[in-house]
Amino acid sequence: xxxxxxxxxxxxxxxxxxxxxxxxxxxxxxxxxxxxxxxxxxxxxxxxxxxxxxxxxxxxxxxxxxxxxxxxxxxxxxxxxxxxxxxxxxxxxxxxxxxxxxxxxxxxxxxxxxxxxxxxxxxxxxxxxxxxxxxxxxxxxxxxxxxxxxxxxxxxxxxxxxxxxxxxxxxxxxxxxxxxxxxxxxxxxxxxxxxxxxxxxxxxxxxxxxxxxxxxxxxxxxxxxxxxxxxxxxxxxxxxxxxxxxxxxxxxxxxxxxxxxxxxxxxxxxxxxxxxxxxxxxxxxxxxxxxxxxxxxxxxxxxxxxxxxxxxxxxxxxxxxxxxxxxxxxxxxxxxxxxxxxxxxxxxxxxxxxxxxxxxxxxxxxxxxxxxxxxxxxxxxxxxxx
Amino acid sequence: xxxxxxxxxxxxxxxxxxxxxxxxxxxxxxxxxxxxxxxxxxxxxxxxxxxxxxxxxxxxxxxxxxxxxxxxxxxxxxxxxxxxxxxxxxxxxxxxxxxxxxxxxxxxxxxxxxxxxxxxxxxxxxxxxxxxxxxxxxxxxxxxxxxxxxxxxxxxxxxxxxxxxxxxxxxxxxxxxxxxxxxxxxxxxxxxxxxxxxxxxxxxxxxxxxxxxxxxxxxxxxxxxxxxxxxxxxxxxxxxxxxxxxxxxxxxxxxxxxxxxxxxxxxxxxxxxxxxxxxxxxxxxxxxxxxxxxxxxxxxxxxxxxxxxxxxxxxxxxxxxxxxxxxxxxxxxxxxxxxxxxxxxxxxxxxxxxxxxxxxxxxxxxxxxxxxxxxxxxxxxxxxxx
Numbered sequence: 001x002x003x004x005x006x007x008x009x010x011x012x013x014x015x016x017x018x019x020x021x022x023x024x025x026x027x028x029x030x031x032x033x034x035x036x037x038x039x040x041x042x043x044x045x046x047x048x049x050x051x052x053x054x055x056x057x058x059x060x061x062x063x064x065x066x067x068x069x070x071x072x073x074x075x076x077x078x079x080x081x082x083x084x085x086x087x088x089x090x091x092x093x094x095x096x097x098x099x100x101x102x103x104x105x106x107x108x109x110x111x112x113x114x115x116x117x118x119x120x121x122x123x124x125x126x127x128x129x130x131x132x133x134x135x136x137x138x139x140x141x142x143x144x145x146x147x148x149x150x151x152x153x154x155x156x157x158x159x160x161x162x163x164x165x166x167x168x169x170x171x172x173x174x175x176x177x178x179x180x181x182x183x184x185x186x187x188x189x190x191x192x193x194x195x196x197x198x199x200x201x202x203x204x205x206x207x208x209x210x211x212x213x214x215x216x217x218x219x220x221x222x223x224x225x226x227x228x229x230x231x232x233x234x235x236x237x238x239x240x241x242x243x244x245x246x247x248x249x250x251x252x253x254x255x256x257x258x259x260x261x262x263x264x265x266x267x268x269x270x271x272x273x274x275x276x277x278x279x280x281x282x283x284x285x286x287x288x289x290x291x292x293x294x295x296x297x298x299x300x301x302x303x304x305x306x307x308x309x310x311x312x313x314x315x316x317x318x319x320x321x322x323x324x325x326x327x328x329x330x331x332x333x334x335x336x337x338x339x340x341x342x343x344x345x346x347x348x349x350x351x352x353x354x355x356x357x358x359x360x361x362x363x364x365x366x367x368x369x370x371x372x373x374x375x376x377x378x379x380x381x382x383x384x385x386x
Numbered sequence: 387x388x389x390x391x392x393x394x395x396x397x398x399x400x401x402x403x404x405x406x407x408x409x410x411x412x413x414x415x416x417x418x419x420x421x422x423x424x425x426x427x428x429x430x431x432x433x434x435x436x437x438x439x440x441x442x443x444x445x446x447x448x449x450x451x452x453x454x455x456x457x458x459x460x461x462x463x464x465x466x467x468x469x470x471x472x473x474x475x476x477x478x479x480x481x482x483x484x485x486x487x488x489x490x491x492x493x494x495x496x497x498x499x500x501x502x503x504x505x506x507x508x509x510x511x512x513x514x515x516x517x518x519x520x521x522x523x524x525x526x527x528x529x530x531x532x533x534x535x536x537x538x539x540x541x542x543x544x545x546x547x548x549x550x551x552x553x554x555x556x557x558x559x560x561x562x563x564x565x566x567x568x569x570x571x572x573x574x575x576x577x578x579x580x581x582x583x584x585x586x587x588x589x590x591x592x593x594x595x596x597x598x599x600x601x602x603x604x605x606x607x608x609x610x611x612x613x614x615x616x617x618x619x620x621x622x623x624x625x626x627x628x629x630x631x632x633x634x635x636x637x638x639x640x641x642x643x644x645x646x647x648x649x650x651x652x653x654x655x656x657x658x659x660x661x662x663x664x665x666x667x668x669x670x671x672x673x674x675x676x677x678x679x680x681x682x683x684x685x686x687x688x689x690x691x692x693x694x695x696x697x698x699x700x701x702x703x704x705x706x707x708x709x710x711x712x713x714x715x716x717x718x719x720x721x722x723x724x725x726x727x728x729x730x731x732x733x734x735x736x737x738x739x740x741x742x743x744x745x746x747x748x749x750x751x752x753x754x755x756x757x758x759x760x761x762x763x764x765x766x767x768x769x770x771x772x
Contacts, residue, residue: 062441063471098488
């Protein structure tokens with residue numbers, strides 16, 4: 001068992017929007033970092049470790065962390081960059097504090113999709129010999145996955161569309177930071193342009209500019225910093241095979257494995273009963289249904305039924321994505337960290353219009369890699385004890 | 387409170403200009419297999435894997451780590467990639483240390499690689515690290531930046547070009563003892579001095595090559611390490627730091643942060659007289675000049691005493707404190723793996739497995755890492771005793 005306790009003491013987010021044309025990337029990073037520190041009453045001097053998450057090709061230069069790390073407060077600090085979603089950076093920061101070498105860690109991630117050629121970069125993630133010549137990219141690879149999942153379990157496009165309606169509704173109602181704040185109807189989603197069948201335009205996440213920062217601290221420092229903490233009760237990450245042909249496309253195996261380890265750490269045996277709110281990485285509508293299953297919210301193939309039962313609705317027993325999820329704001333590379341930020345805000349009772357009443361335990365989930373290859377799961381809670 | 391972590395296995399590929407016989411995953415696996423073989427472990431005994439590689443433009447594949455998941459034994463395990471430019475290998479090793487010291491995992495594999503041979507021009511890729519608005523127009527690149535450092539050192543301390551050349555002669559000669567080395571050159575001071583000027587005072591033989599290659603280490607917890615091997619290399623101290631981004635904001639001859647990093651690592655390791663207590667050092671010097679600047683910052687000599695330190699023969703393989711018995715970065719530079727190679731080589735020295743390049747009776751050794759035109763700097767101390 002883990003001998004030490006770590007808490008999230010502060011969370012900051014920018015407004016998520018299509019293009020932040022008035023600011024260059026380092027200004028966006030600096031401002032969100034500054035806010036995370038200010039809110040906790042911390043200065044840079046209190047921080048002894050900075051963990052950032054970013055990709056060179058996305059940020060548009062080689063060793064891009066030279067400029068982004070310093071914007072994230074890393075001058076004369078220990079700094080490390082993971083090339084994964086930001087939630088993986090949070091996992092490393094968590095471990096860094098557990099190692100007892102560091103006490104206060106800043107975690108920062110961002111996305112400025114408005115400046116990049118996302119589709120091209122995504123296509124370059126496929127190996128040059130077998131996959132790339134097929135023209136695979138993010139949407140088409142997930143299209144294949146969706147086809148398999150829908151076919152295997154007899155799930156309809158309409159059932160997938162209900163995820164969009166739920167999440168966009170949540171964003172419209174309660175999240176002033178969200179990029180897409182207009183609610184959409186079922187018919188609208190179903191009639192939207194087919195991108196890669198069965199995925200239609202409104203089944204996909206937008207391309208968003210924005211950033212997210214948080215501060216993690218050891219138990220001793222956390223208690224000194226704030227009386228309103230989100231304790232990390234479990235954190236786990238796991239990866240699947242690279243080649244899609246090697247994977248079972250009808251389930252998210254690496255998410256299932258990551259979740260089971262995180263649950264074990266947090267003492268969760270009945271997720272629906274024990275977890276009060278979940279923020280999951282709904283990059284596509286159908287993906288959220290698959291995630292219900294891998295997270296053990298319902299049985300295999302029962303994701304759509306689970307949604308239709310009303311449990312993941314805002315008023316349900318286990319609201320999923322009160323923030324509106326990735327379908328409403330997708331500052332890529334930060335989108336998973338945003339899930340952890342939102343879960344933490346829920347635990348801290350700071351989620352304002354999207355606050356779920358009496359949250360004691362929350363789950364956050366993020367994805368890295370191609371077509372759901374790597375997953376990371378966090379369990380955060382109001383109580384420090386395990 | 388801190389728990390001890392040791393390196394229990396080391397594996398390296400040979401470093402060459404271009405490996406045409408293997409793919410990226412095969413290259414990674416070659417190093418992984420050797421590291422596991424060295425530790426007499428199988429892949430199933432590894433709890434988590436950390437991957438390191440520098441700018442993905444070298445491989446021409448975005449997220450090359452994801453391609454390697456199956457090949458490095460990370461399937462269905464916790465896995466992420468680190469990229470901090472030239473310091474990547476050291477950062478990855480530090481992340482590996484974090485994961486073990488956190489108590490989350492017992493055995494962690496760290497693998498780092500670069501296939502520079504896949505890119506047409508390494509410098510072109512590295513030129514994009516400089517700020518497009520303020521710095522690029524000055525013609526700054528890696529070589530011209532290091533030339534400025536050399537000029538500043540020559541002006542301040544009276545160092546001669548000959549001093550830098552001495553470093554090159556020693557590194558390239560030591561490389562003959564290292565079966566993995568890329569460049570083994572039997573050269574004289576005169577050869578270095580007369581080699582082609584790239585950007586005065588930097589000449590061709592002051593530089594490192596660009597290599598294809600991979601390196602892997604196995605890290606284990608206190609309890610596991612002693613069961614795995616009778617010769618673990620214990621991590622006694624480690625620290626890293628970032629300087630500011632803009633080259634113009636740094637004093638190139640007085641990198642205080644180098645000294646701060648060294649002091650932190652020495653404190654952890656209980657070292658107060660590095661020159662007397664250390665038995666061997668592997669320094670990340672992509673150029674002769676970048677090795678020279680480290681002697682004084684690491685406390686091997688007085689400020690400005692690097693020239694005399696070299697003249698006294700202390701750094702020779704038979705000297706009091708041998709530097710780079712492996713031949714150093716000047717003999718092999720698989721960029722994202724290079725800093726891990728320094729750590730691996732010191733581990734081999736501590737384990738007594740460095741074969742022809744073994745320094746007798748190594749109790750304590752030091753490895754440095756550096757990345758982003760020396761913006762990032764790291765020190766790791768390894769020892770025979772816990």
